[in-house]
Amino acid sequence: xxxxxxxxxxxxxxxxxxxxxxxxxxxxxxxxxxxxxxxxxxxxxxxxxxxxxxxxxxxxxxxxxxxxxxxxxxxxxxxxxxxxxxxxxxxxxxxxxxxxxxxxxxxxxxxxxxxxxxxxxxxxxxxxxxxxxxxxxxxxxxxxxxxxxxxxxxxxxxxxxxxxxxxxxxxxxxxxxxxxxxxxxxxxxxxxxxxxxxxxxxxxxxxxxxxxxxxxxxxxxxxxxxxxxxxxxxxxxxxxxxxxxxxxxxxxxxxxxxxxxxxxxxxxxxxxxxxxxxxxxxxxxxxxxxxxxxxxxxxxxxxxxxxxxxxxxxxxxxxxxxxxxxxxxxxxxxxxxxxxxxxxxxxxxxxxxxxxxxxxxxxxxxxxxxxxxxxxxxxxxxxxxxxxxxxxxxxxxxxxxxxxxxxxxxxxxxxxxxxxxxxxxxxxxxxxxxxxxxxxxxxxxxxxxxxxxxxxxxxxxxxxxxxxxxxxxxxxxxxxxxxxxxxxxxxxxxxxxxxxxx
Amino acid sequence: xxxxxxxxxxxxxxxxxxxxxxxxxxxxxxxxxxxxxxxxxxxxxxxxxxxxxxxxxxxxxxxxxxxxxxxxxxxxxxxxxxxxxxxxxxxx
Numbered sequence: 001x002x003x004x005x006x007x008x009x010x011x012x013x014x015x016x017x018x019x020x021x022x023x024x025x026x027x028x029x030x031x032x033x034x035x036x037x038x039x040x041x042x043x044x045x046x047x048x049x050x051x052x053x054x055x056x057x058x059x060x061x062x063x064x065x066x067x068x069x070x071x072x073x074x075x076x077x078x079x080x081x082x083x084x085x086x087x088x089x090x091x092x093x094x095x096x097x098x099x100x101x102x103x104x105x106x107x108x109x110x111x112x113x114x115x116x117x118x119x120x121x122x123x124x125x126x127x128x129x130x131x132x133x134x135x136x137x138x139x140x141x142x143x144x145x146x147x148x149x150x151x152x153x154x155x156x157x158x159x160x161x162x163x164x165x166x167x168x169x170x171x172x173x174x175x176x177x178x179x180x181x182x183x184x185x186x187x188x189x190x191x192x193x194x195x196x197x198x199x200x201x202x203x204x205x206x207x208x209x210x211x212x213x214x215x216x217x218x219x220x221x222x223x224x225x226x227x228x229x230x231x232x233x234x235x236x237x238x239x240x241x242x243x244x245x246x247x248x249x250x251x252x253x254x255x256x257x258x259x260x261x262x263x264x265x266x267x268x269x270x271x272x273x274x275x276x277x278x279x280x281x282x283x284x285x286x287x288x289x290x291x292x293x294x295x296x297x298x299x300x301x302x303x304x305x306x307x308x309x310x311x312x313x314x315x316x317x318x319x320x321x322x323x324x325x326x327x328x329x330x331x332x333x334x335x336x337x338x339x340x341x342x343x344x345x346x347x348x349x350x351x352x353x354x355x356x357x358x359x360x361x362x363x364x365x366x367x368x369x370x371x372x373x374x375x376x377x378x379x380x381x382x383x384x385x386x387x388x389x390x391x392x393x394x395x396x397x398x399x400x401x402x403x404x405x406x407x408x409x410x411x412x413x414x415x416x417x418x419x420x421x422x423x424x425x426x427x428x429x430x431x432x433x434x435x436x437x438x439x440x441x442x443x444x445x446x447x448x449x450x451x452x453x454x455x456x457x458x459x460x461x462x463x464x465x466x467x468x469x470x471x472x473x474x475x476x477x478x479x480x481x482x483x484x485x486x487x488x489x490x491x492x493x494x495x496x497x498x499x500x501x502x
Numbered sequence: 503x504x505x506x507x508x509x510x511x512x513x514x515x516x517x518x519x520x521x522x523x524x525x526x527x528x529x530x531x532x533x534x535x536x537x538x539x540x541x542x543x544x545x546x547x548x549x550x551x552x553x554x555x556x557x558x559x560x561x562x563x564x565x566x567x568x569x570x571x572x573x574x575x576x577x578x579x580x581x582x583x584x585x586x587x588x589x590x591x592x593x594x
Contacts, residue, residue, distance in 0.1 A: 066516035068555065070576065076514040076557040092515075121514065128519075187578040193520075193547050195554040198578060232594025267577055272592040 038251075041168045041222055044113045044340065045145065046309050048169060048224060048252060050297050050408060053309045054384035055343045058114040058147075059105050061098035062089035062304040063129045067121035068153050069189040069205060071175075072267040073228055073258055078120035078303070084312065084413075085259050087120045089304040091319055095132035103141055104322045105306055107332035109313070110339035116147035118171075119303040124154040127161070134165040142166065143333050149173070149226070153189060153205055155212030163219050170216050171224045171254075172209060176234050177244045179203040184233050187267075210248065217249035224252040224295065229276045229284055230268070231258070242288035254295035255288055257281050278440065282409060296410050299395075308382050310395055310411065350384075350472070371490035373402040375409065376477050377438050377462075379446035386468050386476055390449035396438065399473065401481035406474045412437045435460045443480055445473075503565060504540035505550060507533050510561040517552035517562075526552060 034042070046053035067076065080088045093101060106112050115137060117123040123130040134146050148162065149171035155162075162170070176182045182202025189201040196204060216223050225245045227238050234241075242253050258275040260268040276284070285294050299309050307313035379393035380386055398409040414434040431453055438444060444462055447469040457464045468476035484490050504525075507517075511532035518526045518533065523546075525539035535552070542564075543550045553562045553570035559577075560569040574580045579587050 065514050066519070066555075067514070067557070068516075070557055072577075075512075076516075077512045078514070121516065125516070126519075187576060190516075190555045193551060193554065194549050232591075268591070271588050273594060274592075 038222065042251075044343075045147075045169060046114065047116075047147075047171070047295070047298070048222065050295075051347065051384070052113075053297050054380075054382055055111065055347070056113045057109050057111040057306075057308045058116060059102065059109075059112060059306040060116045060118045060301070060303050061093055061101060061133060062091070062120055063093050063095055063098045063133050064117055064119055064123040064126035065092055065121050066125050067119075067151075068125040068191075069122070069151050069201075070187050071151075072185055072187065072273075073230070073260055073269075075264065075266045076121070077265060084302055084305075085264075085300055086118065086303060088302050089120050090314065091304070092120075093319070095129055095136065097319060098133045099136045099140065100327075101317055101319075101322055102137060102144065103327045103329050103332075104325050105317050106141060106144060106336065107327045107329065108316075109307060110332070110336040111308070111343070112144070112336075113340070114145045114147050114169075115141075116149065116171075118149040122151050122153070123148050124150045124158050124162075127154070127158055131161060131165070134167070138166045141329065143336060145169070147171070150212075151205070152209035152212045153191070154208075156208055156215060159212060159215045159219065163221065167221065169222045169224065171226055172213060172216075173226045173228070174209050174213075174241060174245060175227050175230070176202070176237055177206055177210070177241050178237060179206055181234050181237050182206055185228075185230065210244075213245060213248050213250060222251040223249070224254055225250045226254045226256060226298075228258050229255050229281060231274055231276050231280065233273075235276065235280070235284060238284060239287050242290070246290070252293045252295050253288055254298050255281065255285050256298055256300055259300065278410065278412070296408055297397075299411065311381070371403050371485055373400050374443065374481055374484060374490070375400050375441045376443040376445060376480065377412070377441040378473050378477070379444070380473065385470055385472055386445050387447050387470055390444065390446040390453055390464070390466075393434075393446065396441075396444070397473070398441065399477045401477050406477045406481070414438075431456060435462070438462055443484075445476055445480065503542050503544075504537035505535055505542055505552060505565075505570070506537075506563050507535055507552075508561055508563055510558055512558055514557060516555045516557065520551040520555060522546035522551065 042048040044052050044056045046056045046058050065078065074087050078087055078089050102115050117130050117133065130148065137144060137146060146165055146167045147169045148167065152172045152174065175185050179199045179202040182205060183199040186202050186205060188195050188197045189205050191201065191204050213223055227241055229235055229238060238255060245253060258268065258273065260266055260273050260275055262269050285296060288294060297309060301309065302312065302314070304314055305312050306317055376399050377396035378386055378399060379388035379390055379396060381388045393414065395411050395413045397411050400407050400409050414437040435456060441462055443465055444457060445465050445468055448466050449464050454464045465480060468479065509532065513528070513532055518528065522543060523539045523541050525536045526533055527536065550570060556562050556571060557576065559571045559573050559575060562570045564570060
């Protein structure tokens with residue numbers, strides 16, 4: 001028997017429920033099974049490919065402030081610099097300003113491949129602004145892929161206009177296919193010059209979404225469906241949504257947790273609607289996966305995010321800063337092509353290595369076939385390697401290792417508890433928050449870790465590990481799991497650890 | 503006869519492109535309606551367009567100062583039921 005290190009055992013794992021045995025998101029193994037023309041569309045799109053998000057960057061431009069529906073998890077007050085969640089931006093741009101910003105960012109962050117318009121309202125409720133931006137970019141920055149996300153209400157009437165642009169991907173938010181559930185999420189829509197409330201409005205929205213999805217698929221556009229998981233509202237219903245959108249030909253399903261804090265001022269936030277726990281989310285993602293790609297690396301980013309997924313470099317490219325910049329885009333394109341070629345070469349080498357990395361399970365003697373799965377948290381700043389100091393990590397990637405393979409599960413955000421030597425005032429309490437965020441994990445892999453957090457992690461039943469710095473994440477997780485097996489740590493669950501509940 | 507936008511407007515731009523009379527304009531601290539141009543959509547639409555897309559209650563008012571979207575009208579919850587609904591939602 002062989003242990004595949006990097007999630008290649010779709011066909012061999014005995015209990016392959018959902019995507020339990022394969023990597024999640026559309027990882028490169030899944031991509032290998034796709035037709036070439038689709039692979040070409042997703043391999044460098046950080047939102048559509050789990051592998052790509054380690055290497056490629058994206059940006060959103062906030063040109064579309066108006067919206068034609070109301071969602072209970074959104075309020076229309078979009079101006080905020082500190083919150084990282086969909087619909088929030090710092091500054092609104094005109095199409096001309098947006099084009100300037102895209103070209104500046106593309107020249108400065110050559111890993112950028114995709115420009116998306118994601119609000120803060122609905123891009124297709126702002127068709128002039130959205131299409132003006134797309135028109136200019138198609139002409140001036142032909143190497144950038146364009147992407148749009150929409151609630152779908154106006155999609156059917158705009159789909160042909162949309163397809164005229166350099167666009168391969170569209171994200172649609174579809175939270176339900178049942179109007180009774182829709183009525184609990186959408187209080188009203190604006191339709192044919194009137195406000196339509198409740199179930200009737202939800203019915204129209206759902207019909208338009210399904211129609212629009214079909215039209216996009218028919219035109220060869222890849223569609224990612226985003227669904228917000230709202231406990232007690234659509235959590236039981238999202239499996240049905242997943243089946244419905246998959247049947248229509250959606251490429252990827254992204255089930256995201258509801259974000260609803262009272263201070264966000266959304267209806268759900270104010271009314272005390274809770275978000276799902278890590279476990280509830282993971283369970284639903286597994287249940288929805290079937291043989292459809294599930295996205296698990298989504299960071300629910302701002303509508304003006306810039307950079308790699310999980311980081312935000314928006315502050316470097318504010319309007320006042322880009323105003324004076326003169327971009328030589330022809331030169332930038334050459335550089336971008338070189339950088340992208342280097343990334344592709346790295347990925348190809350990794351793939352090559354991976355195909356050779358088989359470890360004979362019998363030669364390891366342990367872990368045993370029935371050994372339990374272990375969750376590990378990874379501090380990384382990108383590149384698919386363990387390269388971040390524990391105290392500098394704003395988020396951790398969560399991987400699960402079992403006797404058969406390693407799979408990516410999710411990411412968890414955490415407060416930065418250490419931003420330098422002189423600002424460690426309330427470090428301890430924030431460190432405690434970080435440790436709480438890692439609940440359910442048994443190991444933390446990072447490039448380095450301080451003495452104090454080391455002790456606190458151990459006390460919390462989490463093993464800190466800095467021995468695999470700069471190694472590929474999956475390889476390191478597999479190696480640590482193997483070590484745990486050799487030490488007999490996989491026979492039973494440690495008493496101090498429970499599955500994450502929060 | 504003219505509508506007004508009052509304090510509470512979040513400058514979301516939703517109303518501006520819909521106005522058949524081009525009476526709405528971006529201003530600070532919030533959008534405004536030019537009273538000379540506003541027709542309350544008479545002759546163009548059955549519903550007053552700015553009020554029909556505005557996401558914030560009580561922000562668009564008529565010449566008497568009455569809110570076109572009174573409290574509870576956009577969330578779908580009458581104000582007297584808020585506490586009960588809050589308890590229901592928190593139990594989820």
